[in-house]
Amino acid sequence: xxxxxxxxxxxxxxxxxxxxxxxxxxxxxxxxxxxxxxxxxxxxxxxxxxxxxxxxxxxxxxxxxxxxxxxxxxxxxxxxxxxxxxxxxxxxxxxxxxxxxxxxxxxxxxxxxxxxxxxxxxxxxxxxxxxxxxxxxxxxxxxxxxxxxxxxxxxxxxxxxxxxxxxxxxxxxxxxxxxxxxxxxxxxxxxxxxxxxxxxxxxxxxxxxxxxxxxxxxxxxxxxxxxxxxxxxxxxxxxxxxxxxxxxxxxxxxxxxxxxxxxxxxxxxxxxxxxxxxxxxxxxxxxxxxxxxxxxxxxxxxxxxxxxxxxxxxxxxxxxxxxxxxxxxxxxxxxxxxxxxxxxxxxxxxxxxxxxx
Numbered sequence: 001x002x003x004x005x006x007x008x009x010x011x012x013x014x015x016x017x018x019x020x021x022x023x024x025x026x027x028x029x030x031x032x033x034x035x036x037x038x039x040x041x042x043x044x045x046x047x048x049x050x051x052x053x054x055x056x057x058x059x060x061x062x063x064x065x066x067x068x069x070x071x072x073x074x075x076x077x078x079x080x081x082x083x084x085x086x087x088x089x090x091x092x093x094x095x096x097x098x099x100x101x102x103x104x105x106x107x108x109x110x111x112x113x114x115x116x117x118x119x120x121x122x123x124x125x126x127x128x129x130x131x132x133x134x135x136x137x138x139x140x141x142x143x144x145x146x147x148x149x150x151x152x153x154x155x156x157x158x159x160x161x162x163x164x165x166x167x168x169x170x171x172x173x174x175x176x177x178x179x180x181x182x183x184x185x186x187x188x189x190x191x192x193x194x195x196x197x198x199x200x201x202x203x204x205x206x207x208x209x210x211x212x213x214x215x216x217x218x219x220x221x222x223x224x225x226x227x228x229x230x231x232x233x234x235x236x237x238x239x240x241x242x243x244x245x246x247x248x249x250x251x252x253x254x255x256x257x258x259x260x261x262x263x264x265x266x267x268x269x270x271x272x273x274x275x276x277x278x279x280x281x282x283x284x285x286x287x288x289x290x291x292x293x294x295x296x297x298x299x300x301x302x303x304x305x306x307x308x309x310x311x312x313x314x315x316x317x318x319x320x321x322x323x324x325x326x327x328x329x330x331x332x333x334x335x336x337x338x339x340x341x342x343x344x345x346x347x348x349x350x351x352x353x354x355x356x357x
Contacts (some may be wrong), residue, residue: 003037003052004035004076005034005073006035007033007071008033008034009031009033010030010069010080010082011268012081013080013081013268014265015082015267015268015269016028016030016082016083019088019171020304021059027059028084029060030064031057031058031062032057033057034056034071034078035052036054036056036071040074042056043071043072044070044134045056045068045070049071049290063330065083065086066083067082067083067084068080068081071151073334075206081271083309083353085267085357086354087357088307090307090309091309091345092309092311092346092348092357093135093310093311093349094134094135094336095137095311095313096136096138097139097215097217097239097313097314098139098176098315099141101141101246101316101319102121102122102315103149103152106156106334110153116159116160127224131337133347134166135152135167135348135349136167137211138212139169139214140169140197141174141217142175143174148230149197152204155205158206160206161205164206164209167206168196168207168209168349169211170211170213171193171194171197172217173216174202174244176217180217180218180220180249181216182216182218186222187224187228189225190226190229193229195232198210198232212233213234213237213350214229215237215312216237216251219237219238219250219252220251220252222254223272230273230274234275235275236267237277238278239254240280241259241291243259251278267279278350279305280311281299281300281310282296283312284311284336285317285332286334289331289335296336313329318330
């Protein structure tokens, strides 16, 4: 039986960079690999491929941000689309999930804070920005016990806007519990909760603080619900795509194989929904302080995983009144930031330009 036509590399939706080929100012030379019937003549974007038994290779230039690749083998054909992350370089972002308690402090006692950064939590993140240049992305809930965003005053709106070059806010969920609230969500539910949170962000912090990137609580929702995010301007979502035993439950609606592919690269684009999935390199609060650097070394060990680093932590671990509080949490943040800084990673927002470039 003849070998069917198949493209092995790149994959449909891959976001390619200098690590995947030879980059010049006007093109990225990429070697397309795959299999086809041994006796078939193979063309890749009209160029003759080299054959070796069932295998074929062909080096072609891609010159645009979005590029079609068409492979023809006699009467068969296969097409994919890939992106060129032109000028890609080492860069990182620090995001914080599950936030509402610092907003509750501000909202219920506003006279105690002449500046946003008089609050110890935002003061800490400001100090990290000043020391490392870090850009901080905070994903927030709408409500918690005794507080919701309707109680958040707009008295610091100008200050939020003035600091939007390094401090962003976005939707995370309606609230912390129950766990996995969007596992079976429909479009309308996620649309409602997103609009509720982001409407208040616009009111009390200004459009400038909003982002085209977010992390849904538990990084999980069906494809239909994910479209509600895309329809509202979200272009990138953060997930944990490491594949262990069983299904990957923190990869939104992606299959196990798609999660594994995402985790092998910095980012991957799903043409069906128009969302780009960005791989979280490390949930910093899950690691012992002494383990952070070696873990990040492991998670960036290949060229494909070394260009983009997403660091993530959660608000609960900063709060002394909670059981989850970690006395070493500030040190963990600095250890992770020291690692990226010492290795030449540039702080970015993924929504700036094309994936921070």
